[in-house]
Amino acid sequence: MLTKTLNWIQSALTHKKRWTEYWEPIIQWFKPNWQAENYSAQITAVRTEQDGMLSLVLRPQKNWPGFKAGQHIDLIHERNGRRFYRTFSLSHAPSHFSENGLIELTIRKQSKGKITADLDQWLSPNDWINITEARGHFTLPNQDSPLLLVAGGSGITPFRSMLHEMANKQSHRQVDLMYYTRTESLPFTEEWTWLSQQLPGLTIHHFNTSQTERINNEHFTQFSLDVTDRTAYLCGPPGMIETAKQSLMNLGLDPSNMHHESFGPSITTPSTLNSNTKVHFAASDVVVEHASQNTPQSLLMTAEAAKLNPLSGCRMGVCHQCQCRKKQGVVYNTLTQQFSEAGSEDIQLCVSIPATDVTLEL
């Protein structure tokens, strides 16, 4: 009751949802990087891990709430007046953060990427940048069950965080890491030897996909791994995760013991999906034909193509910034792989594909 009254008074005085939103421009006189809804962090180092892969070492502001190994944050980067949100896994251990106050993000430079392609030219040590709090459920269970970690490319980042955390706790847990890269050398080269020494239960299987085959059943059986008692964590491009899941299921691993995190917008649609639908943007009074024959398009992309400038963030269903009220119609959520109800509800535009004609409050 009291909070409700205070909230009402607050919104009457400032017209804003929160006090901090009202004070933000004033606080920015003194702290240019302060943001009401996000945290600021100072870059302490930019480290090249490998050709095309770099790590940002960041010192978040004091009240940043911390994280669990396997979680990710959004990096908020402003370029030419526009804010971009990009999601990255935290690649160092939570214990490293509590000891030194530092976090690391390891970023693969996407040559076609709008932001990552030349990120290192924009950011240099001592610069300030904004980050969100940590999110995600790709974290380890508390018990000491044996693990199977499958990583593809920069999908190694959450596992690096988990392994460092285990090393810090001197864990004897049995861990098999299957690591697929396109190169012979691994990023974080020196660390692997150190981690293997610290963790007696750790075995690393490296596959160079430029020489060996991509992931398949035999990769699991050749090490006579009994996967049935494992908890599996998969992180990498969507295609790899799909194959790994299938293989592990064939080998008898219960799907409830599989956790996965893919990066890049993984838009997979059921074949039954209607390919031609109409999207009605009610507030803008625009109707657009939504055609998604070969490459399925998210509603966010459709809205952007119609120049509606919807708010957007991570573009992978994590940050909920593009959340929008759907008035009617059925959409397919590529993340949960579920169809929505037909009625009015909030949907995330970036992971929604219309299954019928859809009306959006946009």
Place this chain on the structure above:
Amino acid sequence: MSNIIDHESLALELNRLKEKTWERVGDKDARHIRRMIRIQRTAEISARIIMMLCFFHWSFLILGMLILAWAKILENMEIGHNVLHGQYDWMNDPNINSRHYEWDIVSDAKSWKRIHNHEHHTYTNIIGKDRDFGYGLLRMSNDLKWRRKNLWQFITYFNLSLMFEWGVAYHELAAERVFIGKKKKNRVSTLSDQELKRMFFQKVGKQLFKDYLFFPLLAGPLFLGVLLANLGANLLRNLWTSTIIFCGHFTEDVQTFTEKECENETQGQWYHRQMLGSSNLTGPKWFHIMTGHLSCQIEHHLFPDMPSLRYTEIASEVQAIAQKHGIPYNTGSFFTQYGAVLKRIWVHSFPDKKHTPAIKTQ
């Protein structure tokens, strides 16, 4: 509308100008709006504090009132109006976004967007469709039948100016419909009367609480002084905004249209109508800012969601295009244009001397 105008090439040229200008939009515009918000917040807070100094001398009330009026004008015009038009949605900043912004005026932002952005900007100066034309109170054109109440419409106009924010809020609500039950056939509303009423009273309650209860109460024994100063600030703001808006659409040469003329309108014809239905004001940079760049009403009506700073920049090009196509480009100093507005109100107070075929609405 005249047929000799080449609407196709008019649309082509204006679209090209629009694209060219949007390519330049970026850092400069983001810095501008953030700076405006920062200045506005500082002024608003200072005004509230200065008013409290009336314990020392009553004249602080006058000073506080003037600064508050100035801050409110800046908030309503350059910030609120333009942000709500979606001019800064591309920044992807949730606090400077048309979907979240709420402004310091009794009219609820969501209702205003629905009516103003949609009705007024789409059906500009179409008699019977654009309710902003005379606000149903004033006869501003001989397209409207003369009624007895028009005799004293000069007084009505000054009252409307002083009470402008209430006029706008009431008008946006379509109050005749909601409260009295008058329905018009050509209006469809997506919201129920209940919802409209709820939104109206919620916002009104907050506004009254802030200016006429909370801040006066803070002043304790000088309750009445602060209340009057706040009232004065609101009235001054009303007078200014109303005057600027009347200068944008009701100057001498601004034309009106019938629904029939605008059926199956092409984009070129729409552009043409927007140019005929608006008029500009000349002045220094601070003047443009205090009008929220509605001094460039023509440019604003052509490209409502373009960042305001760009209007003054493209004005000469728009004028050149208008000249080339033989379309009048109505611009002048504040005093000339305001004189024309007053003349227009005065002239239409009386029945037409010559019998002009008026369009009967019955």
